[in-house]
Each structure stands twice: as C-alpha cells, then as structure tokens.
Amino acid sequence: MSFLTSLFKFTSHDMAIDLGTANTVVYVRGRGIVLNEPSVVAVETLNGVKRVKAVGDDAKLMMGKTPDSIEAIRPLRDGVIADIDIAEQMIKWFISKVHGHRRFLRFPEIVICVPSGSTSVERRAIRDAASNAGASQVFLIEEPMAAAIGADMPVTEPIGSMVVDIGGGTTEVAVLSLRGLAYTTSVRVGGDKMDEAIVSYVRRHHNLLIGEATAERIKKEYGIAQKPADGVGATIHIKGRDLVNGVPKEIAINQGQIADALAEPIGTIVEGVRIALENTAPELAADIVDQGIVLTGGGALLKGLDEELRDETGLPVTVAEDPLTCVAIGTGRAMEDPVFRGVLQTA
Ligand SMILES: Nc1ncnc2c1ncn2[C@@H]1O[C@H](COP(=O)(O)OP(=O)(O)O)[C@@H](O)[C@H]1O
Ligand SMILES: [Mg+2]
Known part of the structure; x- marks a missing residue:
C-alpha cells in the first residue's frame, strides 16, 4: 500500500448511520459503532x-x-419525518459529534439507513442534510435490508428469509432474497405504542397518570408479551399523579396486567407478520419454514415476544444477537463490503 493510500485510509471517516425513530446509531469505517443516542x-x-x-x-x-x-x-417519531428542519439539524449534530473538528483529506462517504416507508421527498431531505454536513457522496439503504445484513442472514443467496425489525415508531416486516426485498410491509406500531398502552392501562385501571419515560422503563424491566406461568409474575410499584385528587401517589400492578396492557400492540405486530407470510411466494415461504424469522430492533428485546410469534406462526423465531445495533452494523457492512454494493441506493 502506498503512503498516500494508507494516509487516505487512515483519514477515512466514511460513516454508516442508522437513523431510527427512537435511536440514531453511527458506525465509522474500520472502527465500528462510535455513537448511539436517542433521536x-x-x-x-x-x-x-x-x-x-x-x-x-x-x-x-x-x-x-x-x-x-x-x-x-423526536423528528422521526412515527417513521415519517415529522419535522424535516429538526431532522436535518439532528443529522448534522451527530455527524459533527463523530468528526469533531478534524480536517479531512477527503470528505466522507455516508450511507444512511431510512425507514422503508419514507417518501421520496423525505429521502431527498435526508440526503441533502448529509451533503450539507460535508458528505461527498450519500447512499441510502432500506432498513430491513440493513437489519438482515447485520443479523448475518443469507441476503445475497437465492434463499428466502424473513426479518422483523421492531423499532420505536414502526415495525418493518420483510422477505429478502438475492440482495432484494421480495416483500415488505411496515406497521405503525413499535415500542412507542407499547409505552402508550402501559400509560393508558394504568390510567384506566388505577386512575394514575404516568409519563412515557416511566412507561418505557417499566416495559424494559418487566414488560412481557405472554402472561407469566402463574398469571401474575412480579409485582411492580409505579409512581405518578392521581387523576382524582391530583396528588402524587404509588400503586402496585403485576406482570400479568402488563401483558394484558401490551396485548393490543403485540397483536398488531403479529398481524403484520401474518400478512407478510400470506403474501410471500411459495418457494420463498418454503425457505422461511427452514430459516425461520429473525427479530431485530429494540422491540425484539421484549420478553416473550419471540415465543408469542413462534406460537402464532408455528415457525422458528430467533432474536438477532444485538437487536439495538443490528441495523447500524448491517449499514456499516453494506458500506465496507463490496458484496453488498448493489443494495446501496443513490436516489
Ligand atoms: N429490553 C427491552 N424490552 C422492550 N423494549 C425495549 C427494550 N430495549 C429497548 N426497547 C425499545 O426499543 C425501541 C427502540 O428500538 P430501536 O431499534 O432503537 O428503534 P428505532 O430503530 O426506531 O430507533 C424503544 O421503543 C425501546 O423502548
Ligand atoms: Mg431501527
């Protein structure tokens, strides 16, 4: 390697960005994940x-x-870009946080993972934001494709596989084969709807008002997709504001009740998977019977969700190794490995 080439490699700051509805994860070429913060x-x-x-x-x-x-x-809250100006400022902020004030021999190439439901106007806006932040070239990649690459699924082979990415605002269900998305559907239900379901359950059954941050904490710690074996499970103490007399108070609920609260959003996710399976070509469906379904995204960490999907579909279901960073890793690999060049989009 010539001196100049190695210098170029050394100063390369090519980046892969998973622009999630809940979290943004940045991967730098040759270094891996360097930033993981809420969007x-x-x-x-x-x-x-x-x-x-x-x-x-x-x-x-x-x-x-x-x-x-x-x-x-949260500019991307429901999977669409609610506020493009704020989204742009956020992208720039994260890029400059990763770069610091270093100067480059060349400006970086950036691959950004976008929710597959985003419109062409939104995609252009994301691309412009990255260009304005100094990128020489911007590529986009579809989220389910990035998730599947990050989860080591056989996306370059003529084998059908299914990935279900459960993010904050959306759940993306996709069937992949030969570097392409054979089928994809996106439902507007993810971790946020689970948090909201807990908030409204506690309000309805206990007259207690709690914030979304509290609900998210409860979900991560005690959330469960199926009722515990004894129907009750652990007891959880929750603090909030009493709706009747307006003062702060504490109540106790159990994991069985949390499972009840989460039943609706989880049912919608299961329904999305079922629709995707019904729309899958028979040859690919046959592969999915062997390959099973892989879950990615933070929602995949909800206890018992894999079990629930297994029960509902009769298929093998596994959770990717690190569901929260899977998409960023897949986006990074798509940038680094020429095998995946074909999945990067320029427009
Ligand atoms: N242990 C957990 N159990 C259940 N949900 C979780 C857990 N950890 C994270 N989450 C949820 O995952 C969602 C974020 O997932 P992520 O894949 O980062 O979303 P996005 O790609 O939309 O930014 C949030 O709703 C968060 O509450
Ligand atoms: Mg995501």
Missing part, C-alpha cells in the same frame, strides 16, 4: 426564534420535564 432534539424558542439546545442523550433526559420555552422533539 431527540430539544428546541428552545426565545422571542419567536427557535434554537437547538441539546441533541441525543441530553435532549432525552429533558423529555416530559421541559419548561414551556423548551420542547423535546
């Missing part, structure tokens, strides 16, 4: 002028606790 932007409005106050971890800590002048925004 949240805290915006302050002073005298009618909006200013970004914090992004990522710092901004998420402010959610539900901001004064009137500050708003914590």
